[in-house]
Amino acid sequence: MKIRKHLSASGLFRCVRQGFKQVEDLRTGVVQISLPDALMSGFALFSLKEPSLLAFDERRKDPENLHTVYGVEQVPSDTQMRTILDDVEPEKLRRVYRDIFRQLQRGKGLAEYRILGQYYLLSLDGTGYFASKKVHCENCMVKKLRSGETLYYHQMLGAALVHPHLKTVVPLMPEPIIKQDGHKKNDCERNAAKRFFEKLRQDHPHLPLIVTEDALSSNAPHIRELKKHHLRFILGVKESDHAFLFEQVAQARESGRSHTYVVTKDGFSHRFHFVNQLPLNASNLDVQVNFLEYWEVSPKGEQYFAWITDFTITSQNAYTLMRAGRARWKIENETFNTLKNQGYHFEHNFGHGHAHLSVIFALLMMLAFLVDQIQQAACQLFQATLAKVGSKKRLWEKMRGLFFHLPFTCMEDIWRALLYGYKISGFVILEET
């Protein structure tokens, strides 16, 4: 079986570790645990899908595989890890996401994500991952509940390259939605998106991207932001929120300026109706968009969707635009839901800290997920092992079982042991000493 060195576990772990080595350590005095070791241990915690930090702490008794597989020299205790990571600025992890992305790009792993010619489809959505009435840090957002109690919470704007035909996604560095430095007010998804686009273009200045989002994003200021950063878009729209636009569509239909198109495929009837060059709303007549609505009719019933886009819609590209618009769900289904339900413990509180710990843990978990997704997309060994074991949850369980009981030099050998089987010879129970 051919292993692509840079797109299998060892190559990706090495890239992560190299990136962590570049993060400046601002601590003074003698340090027991190096910053790269603390970060790499945090990464290993999520890569191994440990249920808690305490479970990880148990592993310190036998740290051999953490040395050989993850390259951790000195494993921190749970308290040491929390203390060190709480002081790490989340932005410092950006370069690691970028390095992994470059490695995927160089390994030609991105090519299959192309859509509508040269583009990549970037799905964006916000999600919450922490809420508590007690635990909080200086970056928590705060809400007064009707009961008079205070709720502390964190959210993030998640972003991932998706493709309608592919199950795997490529997450980019999420933008934390947290109280911003010097601000009294809570942060919001729209401001997080502004920051996200700025940084996205610093990291990937020329990447041809189509952004796809839900109907909340279909407003003039947001579309101007997208254009400012040379981002194409396919955004959901709803009649209840975009009455002016839907009136324009009705008028276009009546006057014969709109187009319809029907295609029958796989027992489904796909009906399209589109109009190019319409103003988004009465107060922003300068923001012109192209409108696509779509009905999927099957024996089970009918589904309806509508989008706006800056692509000129034709009967040649309407089907692909529709598939791209519908692939937006992958940020929820294939990303957030996988993190919540496939063994990553997304909503579990591994420790909150006073400053950055909660955000750092969320970013390390997303990074571990990114590395897993690349293995799933590009590593035949991983694919074969996952297919044999049957589900991710079982794969992580079996991987953890081997990792903590037998010595390995690399993660690939664990996948091989699960795929081909293994034999333990010379089993001896030691005498009491």
Ligand SMILES: [Zn+2]
């Ligand atoms: Zn907090």
